[in-house]
Amino acid sequence: DVAIQDLPVVMCLDRGGLVGEDGETHHGLFDVAYLDSVPHMTVLAPSSFAELETMLEHALFHMDGPVAVRYPRGGEGRYTGTGGDSVSTVLRRGEDITMVSYGTEINAILESAEMLEKQGIQAEIIKLNQLSPLITNQIERSAQKTGVLLVAEECAEQGCIGYRLAARLEMAGIPAKVELINCGTDFVPHGSAELLRKSLSLDGAGISRKVMRVLGRG
Numbered sequence: 001d002v003a004i005q006d007l008p009v010v011m012c013l014d015r016g017g018l019v020g021e022d023g024e025t026h027h028g029l030f031d032v033a034y035l036d037s038v039p040h041m042t043v044l045a046p047s048s049f050a051e052l053e054t055m056l057e058h059a060l061f062h063m064d065g066p067v068a069v070r071y072p073r074g075g076e077g078r079y080t081g082t083g084g085d086s087v088s089t090v091l092r093r094g095e096d097i098t099m100v101s102y103g104t105e106i107n108a109i110l111e112s113a114e115m116l117e118k119q120g121i122q123a124e125i126i127k128l129n130q131l132s133p134l135i136t137n138q139i140e141r142s143a144q145k146t147g148v149l150l151v152a153e154e155c156a157e158q159g160c161i162g163y164r165l166a167a168r169l170e171m172a173g174i175p176a177k178v179e180l181i182n183c184g185t186d187f188v189p190h191g192s193a194e195l196l197r198k199s200l201s202l203d204g205a206g207i208s209r210k211v212m213r214v215l216g217r218g
Helices: 031-036 049-062 103-117 137-146 161-172 193-199 204-214
Strands: 010-013 042-044 067-070 088-092 097-101 123-128 130-132 148-152 177-181
Touching (some): 010 049, 042 049, 088 137, 097 161, 103 123, 103 148, 161 177
Parallel strands (some): 010 067, 042 067, 097 123, 097 148, 148 177
Antiparallel strands (some): 042 130, 088 123
16 A cells, blocks of 8 residues: 555564574564565665664655665674765675675675685675665676675575576676575574574575585685
């Protein structure tokens, strides 16, 4: 109803992504897909406290139509900055692989990039601030340069950002290898967020192993 009337309603979505001990009923793994299917909907994904504040203010006072701001349960990690009102932010430049994520999963990507640097691999990291509508120009340019795209996200495989980016690269004729890391096609069980990320290869070490494999170095 809100979207049909294009009303300026801001929806705050708590528990975006893995939530650990709250159990499998509380993981926020499906909103990324279903909100993207709603016309006129904008979806923002803050990765830090400061970013949550700036995105919420921007949604309330500077955006038209319905906006969903999805944020995780718990605190922030090594990323404490803010992308302002940009749709995506390059956090690190590199030539060997393009790595994309959003929310607090970006912290695992940053940890992985430091591990990979010790192996001589320079990763370009792009943080998505806006998930819908998905603006891919910056990612397409990066994937054209590196030839490899890895997308790590705490969401269900169906309708994930990685699928959308892979389709955009195909449509743009960019011949990049694509590796997706997500929460799969089944429900994620109870467990601490740290252990769940490890089991799904969504932690820094797991992402690093995936990168080494896709680059043919492991």
